[in-house]
Amino acid sequence: MEKIKEKKVFFLDLDGTIYLDGILFDNIKELINLLKNKKQLFFLSNNSSISTTDYYNKLRDVGLEINKENIIISTHPTIQYLRDNNFKRIYLLGTKSLQKEFIEKGFELTDKKPQIVVLAFDKELTYEKLEKAAYFLQDGLPYIATHPDKVCPTKKGYIPDTGSMIALFYESTGKNPIIFGKPNKEMLLYKLRELNLTPKDAVLIGDRLYTDIRMGNEAGVTTICVLTGETSREMIQQSEFKPDIILNKATDLIKYFK
Ligand SMILES: [Mg+2]
Structure with a gap:
């Protein structure tokens, strides 16, 4: 000690x-x-379901007096990887809150000829998004995910998290992502x-x-x-x-x- x-x-x-x-x-x-x-x-x-700013506000609300710079979310090493490998045009499966952060960090979010598919904890997931991502994966696009957690605990019980979506895409396309986060x-x-x-x-x-x-x-x-x-x-x-x-x-x- x-x-x-x-x-x-x-x-x-x-x-x-x-x-x-x-x-x-x-x-x-x-x-x-x-x-x-x-x-x-x-x-x-x-938890990559919200942006760093929204997460920071949530932590302030529970009474933590910290700075935004003190928070590390799985989104951060994911973004670092995208930067290190020069990916700019992204097909992101993520909430509006998260999309905002990616745009602020200089990425272009698009479903027209993206360079890579990025899977986050998308609580606003639709079948249309699944469909588009599945086509991109079958086309052989690079594929990464923010974190591997299969479920997220809530007061009522567990809900499907990013790891469950990874399993869904594996079943439907045979592809597995590079995974960041703990x-x-x-x-x-x-x-x-x-x-x-x-x-x-x-x-x-x-x-x-x-x-x-x-x-x-x-x-x-x-x-x-x-x-x-x-x-x-x-x-x-x-x-x-x-x-x-x-x-x-x-x-x-x-x-x-x-
Ligand atoms: Mg813990």
């Missing part, structure tokens, strides 16, 4: 790590303020490159073994698994993805940073 204090950048998962159902865990604001003052701090989410280590590594830091400088705190901890392990950062979400100590024992540190809750870190 003493080594944790020397780390320069902290990546925090959201659901199950700092809040549940949009309600912040006790004292989490204190932890975030301490980290914010002493370290670089980023929040990670795979557990793809690029989600951390692109940000570390941007900051000129190395994995040794970083800590990842999350509650899911097969996304958060797996990504942290593969990126080579120090991992902390918290037990406030979906993981128990028994699950850690049985998992192939082991965290470096286990904490009952993220706020157990407060005493080390005071």
Whole structure:
């Protein structure tokens, strides 16, 4: 734990790590303020159903005092990939909120001769969009997806997420995309490159073994698994993805940073 204090950048998962159902865990604001003052701090989410601005507003609404620059969504490494590979004309399966962000970042969204198909968590998906994307995939266009989550939890139950759409396109076209977001280590590594830091400088705190901890392990950062979400100590024992540190809750870190 003493080594944790020397780390320069902290990546925090959201659901199950700092809040549940949009309600912040006790004292989490204190932890975030301490980290914010002493370290670089980023929040990670795979949810590409809304733009970074709308996600930022949502986090402000639950009471997090953070900057937009502190949020990393699966959309960001996806956009980085598009830029690095010079893709400009995109067929995007994404909500209006997300479309706005792509346009602001300089991409042309089109169904006329696009260069690539990009699949996000499209809660405004229509059959027409599915049809067009299926034709483009059969034509052999490059194909990427923001994240692999099959379902998204809601109060009433699970709803189909991007991973389910990936399965649908695989069944209908035989094509599989390059996938960003957790557990793809690029989600951390692109940000570390941007900051000129190395994995040794970083800590990842999350509650899911097969996304958060797996990504942290593969990126080579120090991992902390918290037990406030979906993981128990028994699950850690049985998992192939082991965290470096286990904490009952993220706020157990407060005493080390005071
Ligand atoms: Mg989580």
